[in-house]
Amino acid sequence: MADEYSTCDWPGVKDPWIGVSVDMGALQTIVSQFFRIPTSQCGPPVPVGLHQNGNYGRVYSFVLPSQVVVARLVAPVKPLFKTECEVAAMNFVRRYTSCPVPFVYVYCSESSNPVGAEWILMEHVPGLELDQAWNQMKYPQKQNLARNLADVYDQLCRLRANACGGIYHSVHSIDSSDLSARSPRWQPLSAESLQLLRSHTSSPVRDGYKLGPIQDSSLVNFRLAVPTASQTMPTFSSKEYVKLVAFNGLPPTRSKYDLPTREKCVQLFESICGFYPSSSLFGSLVGNPYFYFSHGDFHDGNILVDPESGSITGIIDWEAAGFRPLWAEIHGVGWFEEDHHRFLRGDENPENFEDDADSDLQLRAFFRRELYQKNPDLFYCFFGGVELRATFQAAADSPRPVGKSHIYLEKYHRLGYWAERRGDFPWDMVAWLNARFDLDEEWTRAELAESSCADSGLGAAQFSF
Template identity: 55%
Template sequence: MRSNEPFSLDWIGVDNPWTGVGVDLVALQTIVCDIFHVPRAQCGPPVVLNPMEEEDDDEGYARVYAFQLPSRSVVARLVAPVKPMFKTEAEVAAMDFVRSKTALPVPEIYSYCSDARNPVGVEWIIMEHMPGMMMDDALPTLQPAHLRRLAHDLVDLHDQLSKLRADGCGSIYHSTGDFGPSTFASKRCSRSLRWNLPPKELLRSMNNLCAHRLDDGYRLGPLNDINLLQFKLAVPPPAQTMPVSTSEDYVKLLAFNGSPTTRSDDDPPASEMCVELFLHVQNLYPNSPFLGPSVDAEKFFFSHGDLHGANILVDPKSGAVTGLIDWEAAAFRPLWACMAGVGWFREDRQRFLTSDVDPENFEDDVSGDAELRALFRTELHNRNPDLFACFLGGVELRGILNGACDLPRPAGSPDIFLSRYLRLGFWNEARRGPFPCDMNAWRRRRYQLDVVERERQQALKAAQNGKI
């Protein structure tokens, strides 16, 4: 479908993935009662945990509800139909994987269904209700000692995840041979329990696309990066987001929205220019095993993929991290791409150009902020020097990648990013030599597309006026 907005020629997604989706919350409550063998009278009604803000124009990728049972509160995460089955299967496998391999506070999954053809009407995951407040909400209430505890816990989070490695870049899935129906069991286990068995054709699809074997019954499969799940663009199918083996291929996969690309030929060529710039910057680190162009075996690290202050739960009385939620974008990635800090401790927006926003250079720091940031950096270096090197050294690579993955105009601004990158002096020609991209040719191409778009808009208006 085409929008009347300028530069929307490759906007062939949807404004809201929940449009036309029917959800039966009564059926969901019945399933919760069945799983836990609880009479309906002892199961509270669904309570919304992620209400929409008034300024939101869509509902995102999940609706989340809590159910109060006699002995516990459980959470039901209803999954929007974006990359059906694969995203849910990867999220479940990621949570199982991290729970079995680390001491991080990841919710236990009691049961799940990755086939929308069930009584609820959508895919769902029923899991443990983790304690704590969202980190963003808790930060203003934390005392200095609590903030220091939080800094240490966040370093520990990154350190534990960085020890989980693979020889490819992609999302993680359970081996398809384990895809049998199960009933609820209360003990913690490495394989979450499936509510029903998906149709054979879906299992065959997963088996074909998740052929890269990992240890302990896991496989590497199609990548579910947030940039590949942007439902306002075309969401590339699993066959176009297969695992890759180099940072270059990872960047191209994200920038071009799949392989082969799902972006329109009429999309302004800023993404291609950003990829070219990325490769030139990467070549400035020929001897770095993390920032340079060479990727050795086992150099892909497991990461959450959407780690921000709303997906980290914190004890407001101590600053301790109590829960890590929303693992739908988890995957093995290059370490430079994973190690951006998190929430308040994410320094990229302070030190580097973010889309069309200039670096803030810590200008909004108040008393104690600099010391807390120094504590985080020092602890990170002491715990894991590789993480520290990617945290500081990877900021430019991450910034260029974000520019490459931005939506087209008018919502996105990859073209503005490129212009500001050059004008603000991020490419130091005295030290790096001539700028590697032909900006004049790029501007001419962008102008040509502007002309095409104006002509399309004029033709559209003329057609509309003719019908009146």
């Protein structure tokens, strides 16, 4: 695709690092000063993982005389809030669970520092990414991993709040001593940043922590218009949460070409919830009085494993962490993720476990049993939440031409996922398809007009729809 992102629906940037000048020498100096060693004893920064354009974070390791430490550079997407949320989440989970989370030594959530970007300095945790370790593991190790995954889900879901939102350290003054010594800021916050955090965080969770702007992965999609902190404040019901994510903030930032599809995704979600009027997990008011803590981006690339034992050695990348409805997070990880087998996802039909061998069936049964034994609600959300998750994913998806939300809605209706016993479909699908066709034509005309405008030498700012 020559131009993957149209300006109509993609007003953001393709690479969040454009214009950012990072001084790695300054970072090395900070590492040396923090650990009180000569710069000559601090090894050079070694890239960890892929450092492609478009990544939110760039990770480097530094070899010191007695240990290895990791520095994560943070792209300027949702400045201040995303880094503050990530650090608070790691501290929160370390404090109230036994989940293996990197220890944060020091961090800076403002880019106005010698490095030129926000950064987090943390301990190095051992292990291979789950997707790399899986084929090295035998059945007993995979069973141990299943047990570990169920335990992580169980521990996180016992951390609860009365609203859906990101988590932040409480801030009372400009003195960095507001934070415990577990993860001090490298420098006190500026008065402006201090005021922003104060005005956007409320609802105490536990000692030293408050709720604040939601940091779902889709809400920090730098290719879209990234909604402000004020547009992503905590919500108090599952419906409000889904609507906020679907509209990419409230007030919405979706374009007029994309918003009608998001509205239908929300309508379908609300209609499905209506079939669970008394369910504390799937009902229309799910989340009250509690939302559950979740990683927010729990996939096999963010889980480190010891392939010799199958034990989880580390869980990384907590930038999207926060409190959410339980059904939204309990989906399994890597091979244990079954949604794509059991339900329509985007434009892809279910795979129906077609390639599973007998040992696969046994392992799946073992994982499900572990979830149930840990907490029956985990098991019920894993199974019963699949339709809600699929619809939520469609609501949060990217706009056309990359996103598949409209295809999901069409296939959901055409393939009969809305069973006849449920009554009439929530809307007239033929009328909606016709209306969307008209919008698609208008979108195409606008795209062609913009292309012609660009070819003629006029800037995008001189062209409006």
